[in-house]
Amino acid sequence: MRGPDEDDDDGLRWPAGDARTVRQVFDAAPAAIVGLDGPNHTVVAANAAGRGLLGADPIGREIRDLVPEAVGQQLIGALDRPFATGVPELITEWRVQLGAGEGLAPDDVYIDGAVVPRRAPDGTVTGLVAVVRDVTSRVRDRRARRRSPRPSTDARDAVGVLQRQLLPPGLPVLPGLAIGGSYLLGRAESSAGGDWFDAVPLPDGRAALVVGDVAGHGVAASAAMGQLRAVLHDRLDHTGDIAGALAAAGRLAGRLPAARAATVCVAAVDPADGRLAYCTAGHPPPLLIPSGGRARYLPASGGGPLGTGSAFPLLDDRLAPGDQLLLYSDGIIERPGRDPAAGTVELAEAATAVAAGRALREDWLAAVDRLTAQTLELLVRATGHTDDIALLAAQLTDPPSPLLLDMRADPAAIPAARKALDEWLYDLGARTEDVAFLRHGVGELVTNAVEHAYGSPPGNVRLRAAPTSRGTVEVEVSDRGRWLEHRHDTDRGRGLAMASDFVDELGVETAPSGTTATVRHRLLRPARLLTSPDFTPPEAPPDSPGLLLILDQPSPGAPRIRVDGPVDSATAAQLREELQLRTRGGTRPLTVDLTGVTHLASAGVAVLHEADTRTAALGHPLTLYAPAGSPAHHVLTTAALPHTTTDPG
Known part of the structure; x- marks a missing residue:
């Protein structure tokens, strides 16, 4: 037996007489x-x-x-x-x-x-x-409730919408340079802030990274931020001259009281050799995180804030392959309870740990996304924050290999090309919206080559895709045949028109030796706009099954079906047959739920047009339901096919 105040085998000193009871209570604590x-x-x-x-x-x-x-x-x-x-x-x-x-x-x-x-x-x-x-x-229960559909009049929801409109819609996808950004709204309950970030591909092949800060919150600060960002973006995009762009923004700030003394850091990175030129116009200097090393702050260039008459000198440095560069607004430094010196040290330590993979494991995120999102999370959760925080990161990477496909021009090439393009674009980090646009546009071009380029036997269709230094992706679809029209083919002819609606630019060159269609489309990857340190991983890219499913749905009114999967030239006939059967040749109404349609090609649009025309002529209209933002909604809007975005019940 232990004597009074003896140690037990866990190193604790227990009171005499009731040690066992205390130990039991201690161990039972949840x-x-x-x-x-x-x-x-x-x-x-x-x-x-x-x-x-x-x-x-x-x-x-x-x-x-x-x-x-x-x-x-x-x-x-x-x-x-x-x-x-x-x-x-x-x-x-x-x-x-x-x-x-x-x-x-x-x-x-x-x-x-x-x-x-x-x-x-x-x-x-x-x-x-x-x-x-x-x-x-x-935590998970609360997040699940937040994700549940609900009407909201929360002021912070409105602030989030405003801030999304003022910030860039995404960050460019560039060969050899990965760019990621995160933006955390400040704690002010009903005021958007004046921080911003941007990334601009320059005419000479470099990319400019921009983080700026307009003092204050509210409409005036947000409006000033939007104007400064627009001026800088336009000048950088047109000339690539950092000092000239800052001078133009400085002149605007001198005329605009809300923008005066705004600070901004601009850094231009050359993906080819890592050369870096930057200016800190009254703004904290960039943080360079070497691959496998400790982060270091670059020297400030000495430029003053905008609108103060300051010059904008540039300094040079260089990134090695794998190195990351982090630009940030001062909200990440000046957090509650931290003086700027301590905040500066903590930022460098956290960024070093995240870049080295010693923080939270999130292998599905690109390194630049981990750097911006995890650095925010690790620092803000310890202190909270009051101001907006913008983080923008860039990393030198190996340029991606182009997508090269050479396929037999038969119907199997259409889903194969679509699947390969999807996977390649998702590997680049492209937004789901851009992937969907390119999937539809390029799918129409491949379909045209399959159906119109050759007679019998079929030849080949070739697809080549590559990103450019100007932030676009260029896709070529070519064949070595001659255009063939099909008799009684009333469902065709919409392919090229639809393709041009989905992408920024479409060109077609025909010659006796074949046809080459070239698509150019600005490619963006998402940036994160956060309203709290309640970070969640992005959803995985959705699968694109090739199987078309058509299922009955219970409905108190007209008969209703749901369509899931791609509706293209390979499955359009299946949909046509089902619509004829369900409407009894157009003699009874039908609701078609297109929520689950992953791809709606011109062939599918033709089937829906046909069914809609037939049922309307007989007084039993077809009701097409496609939720706003769905692939079907965009296609039906482009094709001017009547539909509803509200579930008809």
Whole structure:
């Protein structure tokens, strides 16, 4: 039996007489409770939940050894700060990933907690008590409720809409340079801010990265931000001259009170050799994170804020392959409870850890997206934030290989080309919207080559796609045949017209040796606009099944069917047959739910036009339902085919 105040085998000193009861209560606590000693945070006590968190035998070991992820995920800071200051630290819904094995996808766990200093009789902090509780279910339930469709009059929803309109719709996809951005709205409940970012492909093959900050919030600041961004974007796009673009923005700021003294950093990167030219017009300098090294801040160029009469000198540097460059607004530095010096150090440390893969594992994200999103999350969750925060990152990468397809010109080439193009574009990081536009436009061109280029036997159709330094993708579809018209082919002729509606530019060259159709389309990748540090991973790109499913749907009114999958030349006949059957040759009404249609080609449009005309002539109109934003909605709008975006019930 232990004597009074003897240690037990976990290193705790228990009161005489009731040690067993205290131990039972301590171990039964549902939260993890861990006692730590010294500046290195050596574990001296842990209840059952704490041992489950740290491992079966944590006593006498340092937290850094027990939880290697703690450093990269900024958990050590939550222990270092209260040990140094004596001020307790609260943790609210921090996302952590602990103990993931090699090659295993880690699980996200959300924790609440408190870290309380333990003091010696003279008041000196000698250790800590950490209490941690798993609140993953609570966080996920709340997020599920947020994702549920609901009407909203929340002022912050309106602010988010406004900010999306003022910021660029996306970031360019460029060969050899990956660009990613995240924007976190400030805490002001009903005011958009004046921070912004932009990325502009330059005429000489370089790309300009821009992050700026207009003081204040509200309509005036947002309007000034929008005007400055437009001027800078236009001048950079037209001339590629950084100093000249800043001078033009400076003249505008001098005439516009709300824009005066706005700060901006512009950095032009050459993907070919990593050369970097930049100007910090009153703005914090860029952060360069070498591949496998520690981040370093570049020297400020000495330029003053816009509208103050300052010159805009440039400085030079260079990025090596794999290096990342981070531009940011000062909201990430000047967070509550942090002076600028501490905030600057924390930003460099967090960015280094994220770039090295020592923070949160999110392998589905590009490195530049991890850098901007995780750096925001790790820093803001510890302190909160008051101002808007803009982060923009670029990384030198290997240029992507072009997509090259050489296929037999038969119907199987159409879905094969569509699938290969989808996968290639998603690998580039393109927005789902751009993928859908190109899928439809290029699909029409491949269909034309299959159906009109050759007689029997068929020849080949070739597809080549590559991104350009101006932020567009160029796709060529070519054949070596001659145009053949089909008798009684009343459903065709819409292909080229539809293709031109889906893409920015379409050119067709015909010659005795064949036809080449060239598509050019601006390609963007998404940037993140966040309204809280409640970050979630993007959805995986949707699959594009080749099977067309047509199913009955219960309906109290007219008969109703749902169509899922691609409606193209390979499946249009199936849809035509079903529509004739369900409408009994046009003699009864029918509702067609096109929500699940992944691809609606000209052949499918022709079938729907035909069915709509037939049923309307007999007094039993066809009701087509395509939700706003769906592939079918865009195609039907382009084709001027009447439809509803409201579910008819």
